[in-house]
Amino acid sequence: MQQKLTLCVIGGGFTGAAAAIACLRHIAQPFRLVVVEPSASLGRGVAYGSRDPMHLLNVRTRDLSVFPDRPGDFSTWAFRHLDQGENDEALLEGLGHTFLPRQLFGEYVRQRLSETVDGRPNAAFDVLTGTALSCSREGRAFAVRTDRTETIRADVVVLATAYGVSADTGVGALSPFGVVSPDVLTGARSMVLIGSGPTMVDVLLSARREGFAGTAMIVSRRGQLHREHAAKGVVPKEMALPQTKSLARLTASIRIACEAAEAYGTPWQAVINGLRPSLSAIWRQLSAAEQARFIRHVRPFWDAHRHRLPPEVYRQLQFEVGEERSRLIRARVLDVERSEAGFTLKLRRRGASSVEELNADLAFDCRGYTPDLRSPLIRSLIEQGLARPDPHNLGLAVAPDGQVLRGRDTPTPGLYALGPLCQGTLWEITAVPEIVRQTDLAASRIASQSPLSVVAMSA
Ligand SMILES: Cc1cc2nc3c(=O)[nH]c(=O)nc-3n(C[C@H](O)[C@H](O)[C@H](O)COP(=O)(O)OP(=O)(O)OC[C@H]3O[C@@H](n4cnc5c(N)ncnc54)[C@H](O)[C@@H]3O)c2cc1C
Incomplete structure (x- = not known):
């Protein structure tokens, strides 16, 4: 018996939602789309699951959209929610220049996904609330096993698992988005933030908002604080780079x-x-x-x-450092120990040979996120030879449209990895505009695979 094409997207964060939207737009025939995601909401993931209004997007509203052919769609969406019926163009333009809370972008993605699903009555859309544990070949299809009883048999599998199910970094310091009660934050006199990028800024600003009045020590090997966006946005300036591999x-x-x-x-x-x-x-x-x-x-x-900061966030960071509420320490963290009294870090400052100790009431690991290649799912694919890590172990080896490579240039037919999982191969693939373009490319590739309903599968 010939059945409808079944597509399984593993991971329902931003990349998974963007992939689902792109497939629903590109694949015209009836098909089944299953998204496997353990958390209750789709479209948010690590980046847009934050509930802190201080956690702003680092891209202007006008530059965000889940549709590559509808630039500015996030502005339009936000405008509809703010406009009082006057259709004031100046409001739309002003809104376009803002950096809105990331939480709001997550809501936009969720709504756009839900509308796209509603617009495709001939596509069956299912969400399996669970974690995928393995994916293996069954004939020309795949069997995706989960921590629920259901095994999904799919013709095409899209990996959108990026930073994994729990973003625990495991160096002994607290997770950047772990819950720390306001009492603990107001009572703390000192805090170490390991890392100096946008995650550090998120944690610092949230802590200040919750009443942390002590000193923050930002420990980073290179001591680079992120720069700010240009005021009001700038027109990209193209430059000719030398043809060189150096x-x-x-x-x-x-x-x-x-x-x-x-x-x-x-x-x-x-x-x-x-x-x-x-x-x-x-x-x-x-x-x-x-x-x-x-x-x-x-x-x-x-x-x-x-990865620049919105001007208002940058100013707050400069204030922190300028007023010595926060101190920047150029050092490598060698060890973090936690005790009843707080945290003890062993550091080696840049250029120094000796190791010193730094004590603080709190310590957060803010080194940012890297794709989780140790998850049972990704390990199962690598062990079966269906996928291989990129040369830097940052993610999986892929073609630009996300087709997973098993040999040097040999793809595993029907298996895609999208978004941050591709960073080692494609580098500039972790932010919204690039993810949207890549998911669109992958979906058009999947749609063009002919014939679509080739594989007969039984449950
Ligand atoms: C804190 C932060 C802020 C950012 N801010 C911006 C910004 O302002 N602008 C911008 O352009 N980009 C930003 N980015 C970059 C970009 O948007 C993210 O990299 C992007 O959201 C990645 O989404 P993702 O779905 O691939 O990954 P994730 O957010 O990690 O989502 C992966 C999802 O997969 C699920 N999952 C994982 N493993 C399994 C499994 N085995 N089975 C089932 N489900 C699984 C997880 O539960 C999760 O929901 C930010 C990134 C971060 C981390």
Whole structure:
């Protein structure tokens, strides 16, 4: 018996929701779409599950959309919720320049997914509330086993599991989004924040909001605080990079282009924005050794310029450091111990040979998130030879449209990995615009696979 195509998206965070939307838009025939996700809500994941209004998007409202062919859709959505029926264009424009709370973006994604599902009465959409534990080949299809009784048999499997089910970083410090009661925060006199990126800023601002009045010590190997967005947004400035596979030449060219732009009155941010569409291609043309060199030596500086903070958040951070409410310590954390009295960290400062101890009432691991390759699901795929890690163990080896590679250039037919799981192969793939483009590309590839209903499966 021939059955409808079944597609299984594993992970219902932002990438999973974007993949589901893209598939529902691209695959015209009747099909079944199952999303496996343990948490109650779809579309949020780590980034948009925050309930703290201080946790702002680091992209302007006008630059966000779950539809690649409808830029500005998040602005339009937010405008509909704020406008009092006057259709005031100035409000729409003003809104476009803001950095709204991430929680609101999660609600936008959830609503757009739900509308897209409603618009496809001939597609069966199911959510399995659970965790996928393994995925194996069964003939030409896949069997996805979960921690529920149901096993899903699917023609196409999309991995959108990114940072895993629980984002526990396990260095002994507290998780950045773990719940710490306001009493503990108001009573604490000191706090160590390991890492100096946007997650550190989230934790610091939330702690201040909850009443933490003590000193924060930001410990980071390179001591790079993230820079700010240009005021009101800038027009991306395209630049011609030298045709080179040398990381040193590339970084020098980018630095010179930024300095030249500034000299002529264009903010350096315009150069970084102009490079963004080509970053993935630039990354792929570097050798694995040059990529590794970038990750080791250049990444902290690059991330600080690429993943910029909204101006109001940046100002608060500068105030923290300027007023010495927060201190920046350039050091590597060697160990974290927790006791009744608080936390003791062993550090080695940059350039020092000795190890010193730092005591604090609280310590948070804010080093950010990396894809979880140790999960039973991803391990099962690697062990069966259906997938392989990228050369840097940051995620899985993939083609640009997310097809998972098992051999050097050999894809596993029907298996896709999207979003941050592709960072080691594609680099510039962790933020909303790139994820939306990639999910759209993958969905059009899946839709073009012909014939769609080729595999007969029995439950
Ligand atoms: C704190 C933070 C803030 C960010 N802010 C921005 C921003 O402002 N702008 C921007 O453009 N980008 C931002 N990003 C980047 C980007 O939007 C995220 O990387 C993106 O949301 C990744 O979504 P995801 O669904 O791939 O991953 P995740 O958010 O990790 O979601 C993965 C989902 O998969 C589920 N899952 C995992 N394993 C399994 C399994 N085995 N079975 C079933 N389900 C599973 C998890 O429960 C989770 O819901 C931010 C990222 C972070 C971490």
